[in-house]
Amino acid sequence: MAQGLLDEVMMNTALVEELADVAKDEALLQGVLMRIQETPNSSELVTYAPFTLFPSPVPKAVFLQALAVQTHYNTLVDKISQDTDFLQEALASTIEVDDFTARLFRIHQQILKEGRSQPVVLGLNRSDYMLDQRGDKPSSLKQIEINTIAASFGGLSSRTADLHRHILKVAGRMEESQRVPDNNPAAGLARAVAKAWELYGSERAVVMFLVEEIQRNIFDQRYIESELWKRNIPTIRKRFDDVCKSGCLDQSKRLSVDGKEVAVVYFRNGYMPQNYVSEQCWDARLMMERSLAIKCPDIGTHLAGTKKVQQVLARPGVLEKFLPDQPRVVEQIRATFAGLYTLDMGPDGDKTVAMALAAPDQFVLKPQREGGGNNIYGSEICQVLEGVKDSTERTAYILMDKINPVPVQNYLLRRDAPLRMSSCLSELGVFGAYVKRGGDVLMNECVGHLLRTKSSEHSDGGVAAGVAVLDNPLLV
Ligand code: ADP
Ligand code: MG
Ligand code: MG
16 A cells, blocks of 8 residues: 555544535535436436545656647547558457447448548547556556547546645645646637537537436536537537437538537447447437538547557557657657557467466456446456457457556545545546647647546446546645
8 A cells, every 4th residue: 555645634534524524515616516326317416426535646757747648649549540441450350240349330431432521620538547556666657548439527527626625725734735736628628629610610500419318427518518608609418319310411411400500529428339229329320420510539530449449559560650750759659558469360369368368367358348347357357268269259359468556545435425445546537639620730739637546446447337436636
């Protein structure tokens, strides 16, 4: 267990209980909100979004390293998204066995055949990291994954820095309160969306948030909506079903939904198979992709965020191909890669299988899924691999080195959960935003961060999955 700056405060149970009460009220005051599970589609009853009582220590150098590499990740994702040969080759084995990725890929193929109708690209992503600790060496920043679709918590995390600062001040820790860095991803994400909307060039056209059936985390998105309305940019929230029923393209492929022309489709849904409850949802996705609307993300960018692509990028020479003559940038990106291994049929994949079976606790087995709770760990890796190792089914997965952060103590505040100290692990996310028109890069920025922390009993799962909670770095 790491020795924390706040150990003394954390051990003082009476103070902790008092602080927890203060913290919950302050979270509500700041708007760190979520709807309650019982009524996820109504704002009559809301609660605080789950969060840690204290910020968690993150070495400043590593934090700055993560921020500094983000614009390069933006560039890389964009280049991958436009490289159809690369995507085809990287995903060839995956789409033979993974139906979801295959369907996305087919949409991509169809768009290529028809030709892209919209030269403007709007990318909002979040690159996630954990700090790997091996022996006495300093902790090193390792990428868990990059989310190129529906990356969440840019809204709520814009309000949690003040929340943690407040708690620290009430705890009498003024000095520490200044070590919580400023953060406002909502503003940066909205700035990029606003730029794309302007480039679309119609004042009447709207930004459409494509939202889920169940919307507990609506406030996270509302922050971005509010920022857009402040700029007099109209937004609407629609589900797949609404697009199926009232969406259409005109002769110039302009998309309208509910009678309103759509300038930007911002996907906060559509990233997992369960989101497509019927064939009509897939038709709707295709229609949106074909349209003149600016898609965030477009289908190529969605595919660029798959775990298979992440694994292929880690092969020798691949980064160099995307970033020729930029050895320093390549080095900066590669420094954040953990070991990633193919399960394609052939000797390399066979080697991966043998390696995983010999030491399953050192790896994570990942299918092409998003949203938390899909990965396979420990002895279950052996069970799954024993079942698929001799068939092409294994190519639905990739294998990754397991990152081992040092646990730190904290209290996780969650409605209806008892207050107790837990041993916790954190994951640092960095938000990237970029806008391009044709070959011109009009914006490419790192717009903020997100720290999520979970009890170390859990190996997987995000905030939405009910495992992790919102946190902030305490720079040390
Ligand atoms: P998803 O797209 O579902 O969020 P992730 O790759 O982010 O998939 O994995 C989900 C969670 O599993 C992460 O938030 C992290 O807690 C854990 N995890 C993923 N990869 C690793 C890894 N290589 N080492 C340790 N934990 C991991
Ligand atoms: Mg993900
Ligand atoms: Mg993740």
